Amino acid sequence: xxxxxxxxxxxxxxxxxxxxxxxxxxxxxxxxxxxxxxxxxxxxxxxxxxxxxxxxxxxxxxxxxxxxxxxxxxxxxxxxxxxxxxxxxxxxxxxxxxxxxxxxxxxxxxxxx
Amino acid sequence: xxxxxxxxxxxxxxxxxxxxxxxxxxxxxxxxxxxxxxxxxxxxxxxxxxxxxxxxxxxxxxxxxxxxxxxxxxxxxxxxxxxxxxxxxxxxxxxxxxxxxxxxxxxxxxxxxxxxxxxxxxxxxxxxxxxxxxxxxxxxxxxxxxxxxxxxxxxxxxxxxxxxxxxxxxxxxxxxxxxxxxxxxxxxxxxxxxxxxxxxxxxxxxxxxxxxxxxxxxxxxxxxxxxxxxxxxxxxxxxxxxxxxxxxxxxxxxxxxxxxxxxxxxxxxxxxxxxxxxxxxxxxxxxxxxxxxxxxxxxxxxxxxxxxxxxxxxxxxxxxxxxxxxxxxxxxxxxxxxxxxxxxxxxxxxxxxxxxxxxxxxxxxxxxxxxxxxxxxxxxxxxxxxxxxxxxxxxxxxxxxxxxxxxxxxxxxxxxxxxxxxxxxxxxxxxxxxxxxxxxxxxxxxxxxxxxxxxxxxxxxxxxxxxxxxxxxxxxxxxxxxxxxxxxxxxxxxxxxxxxxxxxxxxxxxxxxxxxxxxxxxxxxxxxxxxxxxxxxxxxxxxxxxxxxxxxxxxxxxxxxxxxxxxxxxxxxxxxxxxxxxxxxxxxxxxxxxxxxxxxxxxxxxxxxxxxxxxxxxxxxxxxxxxxxxxxxxxxxxxxxxxxxxxxxxxxxxxxxxxxxxxxxxxxxxxxxxxxxxxxxxxxxxxxxxxxxxxxxxxxxxxxxxxxxxxxxxxxxxxxxxxxxxxxxxxxxxxxxxxxxxxxxxxxxxxxxxxxxxxxxxxxxxxxxxxxxxxxxxxxxxxxxxxxxxxxxxxxxxxxxxxxxxxxxxxxxxxxxxxxxxxxxxxxxxxxxxxxxxxxxxxxxxxxxxxxxxxxxxxxxxxxxxxxxxxxxxxxxxxxxxxxxx
Numbered sequence: 001x002x003x004x005x006x007x008x009x010x011x012x013x014x015x016x017x018x019x020x021x022x023x024x025x026x027x028x029x030x031x032x033x034x035x036x037x038x039x040x041x042x043x044x045x046x047x048x049x050x051x052x053x054x055x056x057x058x059x060x061x062x063x064x065x066x067x068x069x070x071x072x073x074x075x076x077x078x079x080x081x082x083x084x085x086x087x088x089x090x091x092x093x094x095x096x097x098x099x100x101x102x103x104x105x106x107x108x109x110x111x112x113x
Numbered sequence: 114x115x116x117x118x119x120x121x122x123x124x125x126x127x128x129x130x131x132x133x134x135x136x137x138x139x140x141x142x143x144x145x146x147x148x149x150x151x152x153x154x155x156x157x158x159x160x161x162x163x164x165x166x167x168x169x170x171x172x173x174x175x176x177x178x179x180x181x182x183x184x185x186x187x188x189x190x191x192x193x194x195x196x197x198x199x200x201x202x203x204x205x206x207x208x209x210x211x212x213x214x215x216x217x218x219x220x221x222x223x224x225x226x227x228x229x230x231x232x233x234x235x236x237x238x239x240x241x242x243x244x245x246x247x248x249x250x251x252x253x254x255x256x257x258x259x260x261x262x263x264x265x266x267x268x269x270x271x272x273x274x275x276x277x278x279x280x281x282x283x284x285x286x287x288x289x290x291x292x293x294x295x296x297x298x299x300x301x302x303x304x305x306x307x308x309x310x311x312x313x314x315x316x317x318x319x320x321x322x323x324x325x326x327x328x329x330x331x332x333x334x335x336x337x338x339x340x341x342x343x344x345x346x347x348x349x350x351x352x353x354x355x356x357x358x359x360x361x362x363x364x365x366x367x368x369x370x371x372x373x374x375x376x377x378x379x380x381x382x383x384x385x386x387x388x389x390x391x392x393x394x395x396x397x398x399x400x401x402x403x404x405x406x407x408x409x410x411x412x413x414x415x416x417x418x419x420x421x422x423x424x425x426x427x428x429x430x431x432x433x434x435x436x437x438x439x440x441x442x443x444x445x446x447x448x449x450x451x452x453x454x455x456x457x458x459x460x461x462x463x464x465x466x467x468x469x470x471x472x473x474x475x476x477x478x479x480x481x482x483x484x485x486x487x488x489x490x491x492x493x494x495x496x497x498x499x500x501x502x503x504x505x506x507x508x509x510x511x512x513x514x515x516x517x518x519x520x521x522x523x524x525x526x527x528x529x530x531x532x533x534x535x536x537x538x539x540x541x542x543x544x545x546x547x548x549x550x551x552x553x554x555x556x557x558x559x560x561x562x563x564x565x566x567x568x569x570x571x572x573x574x575x576x577x578x579x580x581x582x583x584x585x586x587x588x589x590x591x592x593x594x595x596x597x598x599x600x601x602x603x604x605x606x607x608x609x610x611x612x613x614x615x616x617x618x619x620x621x622x623x624x625x626x627x628x629x630x631x632x633x634x635x636x637x638x639x640x641x642x643x644x645x646x647x648x649x650x651x652x653x654x655x656x657x658x659x660x661x662x663x664x665x666x667x668x669x670x671x672x673x674x675x676x677x678x679x680x681x682x683x684x685x686x687x688x689x690x691x692x693x694x695x696x697x698x699x700x701x702x703x704x705x706x707x708x709x710x711x712x713x714x715x716x717x718x719x720x721x722x723x724x725x726x727x728x729x730x731x732x733x734x735x736x737x738x739x740x741x742x743x744x745x746x747x748x749x750x751x752x753x754x755x756x757x758x759x760x761x762x763x764x765x766x767x768x769x770x771x772x773x774x775x776x777x778x779x780x781x782x783x784x785x786x787x788x789x790x791x792x793x794x795x796x797x798x799x800x801x802x803x804x805x806x807x808x809x810x811x812x813x814x815x816x817x818x819x820x821x822x823x824x825x826x827x828x829x830x831x832x833x834x835x836x837x838x839x840x841x842x843x844x845x846x847x848x849x850x851x852x853x854x855x856x857x858x859x860x861x862x863x864x865x866x867x868x869x870x871x872x873x874x875x876x877x878x879x880x881x882x883x884x885x886x887x888x889x890x891x892x893x894x895x896x897x898x899x900x901x902x903x904x905x906x907x908x909x910x911x912x913x914x915x916x917x918x919x920x921x922x923x924x925x926x927x928x929x930x931x932x933x934x935x936x937x938x939x940x941x942x943x944x945x946x947x948x949x950x951x952x953x954x955x956x957x958x959x960x961x962x963x964x965x966x967x968x969x970x971x972x973x974x975x976x977x978x979x980x981x982x983x984x985x986x987x988x989x990x991x992x993x994x995x996x997x998x999x
Contacts, residue, residue: 029133030140048141049164052134056176075140078133 014046014054015063016097019082019090022064028077029055055080063089130173138163188522195523202495203527206488210531213481214574215538216880220474221570222543226559227380227463227470229566233373235313236408241277241415242456243270243405243422245449253446254399254435254780259378259460260284261404264389264396265433267305270405270451273425276418277407279311282389284403285378288360289853290385292665296853299341301360302376302383303403309370311408318342319351319368322388330390335359336368338375341384359385361665375558377404379461382558399435399781406456415453422451437781442709463557466550469873472950476633476880479626481574483884485581486619487891492524492586493616494898503591516591524583532575536563539571550872552865585615616895617931620888624935624972625942627881627888631968632943634881636954639964641874643956644867649701650797652733656859657828657837658699659684664822665851674748674815677824681725683848687841689832694728695814695824697721698800701863705800709778710810712764719760719775719808720799723817729755729794731829739771739792746813753813754788758796760808775810782819788812801866803955827859834858873953885972889979896928897983907987908995917988924984925977932976936969943968 017036021027027035033048058064063086071077082090138159145155160166196203231237244261254263262270267282274280281304288301306324314321317339326334335357342348346355346366355366364387376383409418430447438446496503503516543561551557661680668676677695685693698706698720710719726742729735736755746753754775761770770790779785788810796806830837838856845854864871900907907920947959957964 028136030137033137047164048137048162049134049166049169052130052169053172053176056130056173060176073140075136077136077140078129 012093014050015058016090016093018051018054018058018080019063019086019093022080022082023087023090026079026081028069028071028079030077031071032080058086061089062086126177127174130170134163134166134170138166185522188519189526191519192523192526196526199495202491206491206527207530207534209484209488210528210575210578211534211538213477213484214532214535214571214578215542217474217477217481217574218535218539218567218571219542219546220470220477222539222561222563222567223546223559224467224470224474225564225566225570226543226561227461228458228467230379230562230564231457232312232377232379232459233375237457238455239409240312240406240456241409241418241453242460243274243280243407243451243453246452253442254401255397257284257286257400257402258462259404260400260402263398263401263433263435264403265398266429267403267405268396269429269432270422270425271305273429274407274421276410276413276421276453278410279307280405280407281305281308281311282403282405283308283377285376285381285383289662290357290359292358292361292851298855299359299384300382302386303389304386305389308386314370314374317369317371319366321368321370322386326388328388328390330392331362332359332387332390333362333364334367335364335385335387336370337366337385338370338383339372340382342369345384357385359387373560375560377406377459379459380463380557380559381461397781398433399437404460407453415455418453422453426450435781437779437784439709439778439785442778463550463559466869466872469869469953472953473873473876473880475949476630476877479630480880480884480887481578482581483623483626483887483891485578486623487887487894488527488578488582489585490616490619490891490894490898492582493589493619494894496520496586496589507591513591517587520587520591521579521583524579524587528575528579528583531578532571535574536568536571539563539567546872549875550868552868585619589615616898620892620895620931621935621938623888623891624932624976625937625939627884628936628939628968628972629943629946630877630881630884631972632939632947632964633950634877635964635968636947636950636957636959636961637870637873637877639957639961640954641867641870644802644870645864647802647956649802650734650795651700652731652829653701653860653863655829655831655834656732657830657834657841658857658859658862659826659828659838659841660823660853660855661826661845662823662853663849663851665853666822666849668822670820673820673822674817677814677820678725680824680845680849680852681826683844684826684828684841687837687844689837689840690828690830692727692731692829693826694731695725695826696728697723697814697817697819697825699825699827699859700732701798701801702866703800708780708783708810710764710808711776711778712773715764717764717808719756719810721777721810721812723812723814725814728811728827731827733829734794734797736792736794739790741792742811742813747815750816752786752788752816753791755792755794755811756790757794757806757809759806760810761793763808784818786818802863834861870953870955885975888972889975892928892931892976893979893983896924896980897986899927900924900983900987903987904990904995907990908992911990912992912996920988920990921981921984924987925980928977928980928984932973936973939972940965940969 018032021032021035021039029051033046033051036044037046055064055066058080059066063083064080065083066078066080068076069079071079138156141159141162142152142155145158146152150158163169232240234240242261262282264282271280271282283302283304286301286303287298289296290299291297304322306322306327309321310323316336319336321336322334326332337346349355351366351368353365356363357366358364370386375381376386407418409415426449427447429451430449434443434446506516507513540561540563547557547559547561663673663676663680666676681693681695684690698704700722706721707718708721710717724742726744726746729741737758739755741755742753756770756775764775765773770793773790774787775790776787777783777785794811797809798804799807799809828837828841832840834856835858838858842854842856845852907915907923910923911920943965944960951959
């Protein structure tokens with residue numbers, strides 16, 4: 001049996017953030033994780049390694065594609081790009097997430113208990 | 114990416130992944146070093162931030178895995194490991210399965226070879242045979258084995274048929290090769306010119322027979338089978354100098370057939386193939402000697418061909434009416450119809466054994482079932498031991514389905530190994546089977562091939578066994594409630610009723626099935642014994658039968674009768690010969706000779722045999738009324754006959770038979786003749802031991818109208834048959850070197866005819882005993898297991914004052930209940946099952962009470978002895994030791 005992954009995020013959150021980041025520009029793994037950390041002002045506790053299983057899932061579902069290339073720091077790295085399907089999936093997920101967030105926010109809103 | 118590409122690109126994927134993660138770490142370390150950390154600190158910090166490298170790599174790879182296949186391999190590995198840990202169990206299981214599946218596969222191979230496999234010729238499925246419907250011609254003239262039509266009929270069909278792209282005819286005979294006392298039998302295949310071309314058989318050496326070879330007699334060329342070429346011609350290259358004397362004609366061997374071609378008769382093969390030839394005095398219209406086959410035109414069906422043959426029938430039969438028959442017979446003949454039948458598998462006399470073989474297959478299947486039940490019991494016992502393991506895994510979240518799959522993998526592994534070994538074993542077992550129904554004169558010549566049907570059968574058997582012995586224990590093992598299983602740890606005081614119920618059920622099944630097999634075995638063995646000791650109403654032992662042929666002596670036809678008498682006198686003068694007589698038909702060996710008869714206003718059939726005066730004395734048949742034949746019953750004296758009691762009962766309505774007359778219906782060479790009945794003999798068996806005695810008529814050999822250049826002599830002697838044969842052979846070879854002689858032990862020949870019964874008795878006996886043995890082992894195992902599980906309880910009982918005999922009583926009573934149930938069910942099953950065997954039994958009813966009682970008693974006795982051992986062990990339990998385990 002597969003063990004459920006220990007995550008601080010809800011399932012699918014990391015994938016969503018990866019897709020969003022890649023929508024802006026293609027990046028390699030290390031740059032990707034640095035970008036997410038930076039943008040979130042280090043509010044999110046992400047184990048850097050946990051990025052990789054998530055990337056593999058996205059690759060398998062063909063939401064991103066990967067190519068070996070050379071980074072700005074002159075390293076041989078694997079650069080991930082969003083595919084058309086990935087872009088569509090992102091939109092869908094984001095709108096679902098917003099609905100969910102709205103629901104949660106309403107329940108948590110003070111004064112209506 | 115398709116799944117296939119994924120499967121093959123895994124390795125590449127995985128190495129990319131490792132590279133990538135290493136790059137990630139390196140980049141991080143360098144960044145940290147730039148901020149002023151030492152390389153060592155930076156490495157540690159980078160790793161901390163990254164997390165568990167191995168686990169992450171593992172999880173990433175998992176994304177790509179094909180779960181079902183890869184976990185199947187894991188299951189197999191696990192199963193192998195578990196089985197290796199209990200080698201005793203594994204060996205027992207595999208050997209049991211190999212024997213069981215092997216025996217079943219061997220019998221199936223035989224059935225496959227005899228019935229299912231197509232002839233090794235081009236497109237066999239296109240072949241069809243043309244025959245008279247309902248075998249209506251039987252008894253209408255001479256019938257040769259596999260002979261369905263006469264040569265004139267064949268020519269009519271050949272010249273008029275439209276549905277076949279080509280037709281051919283063939284016949285098989287036992288003929289002689291060589292001259293005089295050098296002569297030897299060979300299997301002759303006689304073929305029409307197109308035979309090999311239409312079958313698409315290519316020569317192995319030289320050329321095969323062609324239409325040009327079919328001409329006026331004598332024939333001049335022949336081809337030999339590969340086997341005959343190897344054994345008799347030493348595999349020499351063919352040349353015009355290689356000639357054989359076949360059927361008294363010198364022929365040149367022009368070719369060799371390929372090794373796999375055995376002719377049209379499955380199980381017999383052939384030695385020499387010769388072309389049809391046209392005799393000077395024309396073809397006989399009353400000898401049904403050939404089989405006619407054809408290759409259907411592309412797109413033609415058997416039904417269409419059949420309809421066409423049916424439409425041809427009136428013309429074909431009208432043109433070929435046998436001469437010398439009366440109106441009634443001629444009318445019957447003219448109304449025969451032809452039809453086409455599938456012939457892709459050729460023909461075979463061995464197909465008469467079908468019923469027996471299917472029965473044996475059924476028996477072997479039941480033995481396999483019992484063997485599987487034993488394995489199921491062993492598996493159940495293992496399952497109880499592993500209950501704790503299963504409980505732990507269930508508690509950790511494994512699903513039931515997953516555990517069942519894993520346990521079934523174990524069974525599957527055992528079954529597959531067993532089947533593989535079984536197939537190997539079946540190779541030699543099937544040869545043993547073929548040998549078991551070969552007789553000295555006629556070896557079954559079967560090619561045993563492990564084809565797809567055999568493999569499929571073995572796989573089916575393996576799957577069946579796997580389900581039988583695997584499913585129940587697997588369900589049982591995973592049904593356990595984790596909590597109770599872990600708490601109790603398999604050590605309750607007494608297992609609940611339900612706990613042993615599966616084992617009990619299995620044992621009852623085993624006992625009942627083995628009883629069925631034991632009843633069957635006893636029936637067949639007793640039936641065979643009845644046949645062996647049966648008195649056919651004539652002498653069997655001390656009789657040698659001789660065939661003397663003098664067609665090479667070139668005697669004129671008028672001298673044949675005299676020469677036969679001379680030969681008989683020479684045989685009678687051999688020292689040790691008590692008596693000897695000629696006959697036109699050897700009894701009990703299958704031959705039949707019949708004529709239509711008219712007695713007063715009654716009409717019917719009677720068997721006819723022409724014998725010399727001492728026949729009845731030689732064969733130990735008394736003449737009960739009137740007289741036997743005498744030397745003064747000659748060609749010129751009035752025609753006289755002896756009849757048997759059945760004849761008297763059927764045709765003479767209680768009148769005094771002596772002096773009554775009978776008239777035969779005319780046939781070619783046998784004109785209507787009036788015989789006066791001069792004596793009556795008791796009923797004897799005619800051509801086999803089983804059949805009802807038919808009306809029989811005997812007439813003096815001197816008055817036989819159908820003389821041929823041969824005679825059959827029955828010799829009574831008090832010497833061993835082999836010694837008599839040798840002496841007589843010597844005497845005749847000295848005086849008449851050109852006479853063909855052949856001797857056989859009459860009793861042995863009769864027993865060779867019982868080969869099917871012998872096979873049934875041996876095999877069913879063997880399987881019956883095996884079944885009982887397996888069932889008793891199973892019972893012993895279960896009782897031992899129950900005793901082991903009830904150890905504590907027995908200890909308590911003994912501590913409370915139960916005596917040893919009390920304890921034995923408890924266990925034996927438990928066995929008795931199981932036995933009674935098993936025997937009860939078994940008797941009911943057997944009563945149904947034996948019905949399928951009734952046609953194979955002789956001299957006893959299928960529901961013979963003695964057999965049923967005997968089988969039950971035998972089974973119960975053995976089973977009680979087997980259960981007494983664990984019972985005694987139980988009674989030796991030391992209460993202190995037993996209770997200390999609590």
